[in-house]
Amino acid sequence: MFGLSPYNRRNREMMNRPSDFFNFDNFSNFIDSFFNTDFFPQVQNVGQMKVDIKEKDNKYILEAELPGVNKDEITLELRNDMLTISVEKNEQIEETKENYIRKERRYGSQSRSFYVENVKAEDIKANFENGILSISLPKKEVKPNSNRKIDIN
Known part of the structure; x- marks a missing residue:
């Protein structure tokens, strides 16, 4: 189970363009979409009162x-x-x-x-x-x- 990673269309599109993968904006979107799927529980912004x-x-x-x-x-x-x-x-x-x-x-x-x-x-x-x-x-x-x-x- 720990080897599984969420994979959606947005991630697939980015992976099809390897030259864009290391673009910081796209990488940041990739990380955000990875953790904001139903696979992971929603993480609250701790410390941001x-x-x-x-x-x-x-x-x-x-x-x-x-x-x-x-x-x-x-x-x-x-x-x-x-x-x-x-x-x-x-x-x-x-x-x-x-x-x-x-x-x-x-x-x-x-x-x-x-x-x-x-x-x-x-x-x-x-x-x-x-x-x-x-x-x-x-x-x-x-x-x-x-x-x-x-x-x-």
């Missing part, structure tokens, strides 16, 4: 896309003006039918950190709904600089 940060008058809003993640798998931490979002996923699937047993285990973790200064740490609020983690970071009141010209004698 997509985050949007918006600034409002009185707060920052950070939204992180975490599809397929449960709320209890998320850790949110603020330490030394560094906000860290961590996700740790540990999944085990065991399926038994008449003549076969299937066991799969997947483990993955990812994290992103953001430097956030001038925020009220005690007023930070987070909400997780439909795979979107939304974090509200209220701004501290910034006092305007009191500039004063100093005379030199």
Whole structure:
């Protein structure tokens, strides 16, 4: 079974043109199509947490896309003006039918950190709904600089 490799029309067309095989664009397409067939399970992009940060008058809003993640798998931490979002996923699937047993285990973790200064740490609020983690970071009141010209004698 391990000697088998998916073979589809797109791969066959590329192999018919050996001079194009070493073209990086075609080689990249070959590799992508090899792993994106039904022969291999779909591989998730681990470590690619997509985050949007918006600034409002009185707060920052950070939204992180975490599809397929449960709320209890998320850790949110603020330490030394560094906000860290961590996700740790540990999944085990065991399926038994008449003549076969299937066991799969997947483990993955990812994290992103953001430097956030001038925020009220005690007023930070987070909400997780439909795979979107939304974090509200209220701004501290910034006092305007009191500039004063100093005379030199």
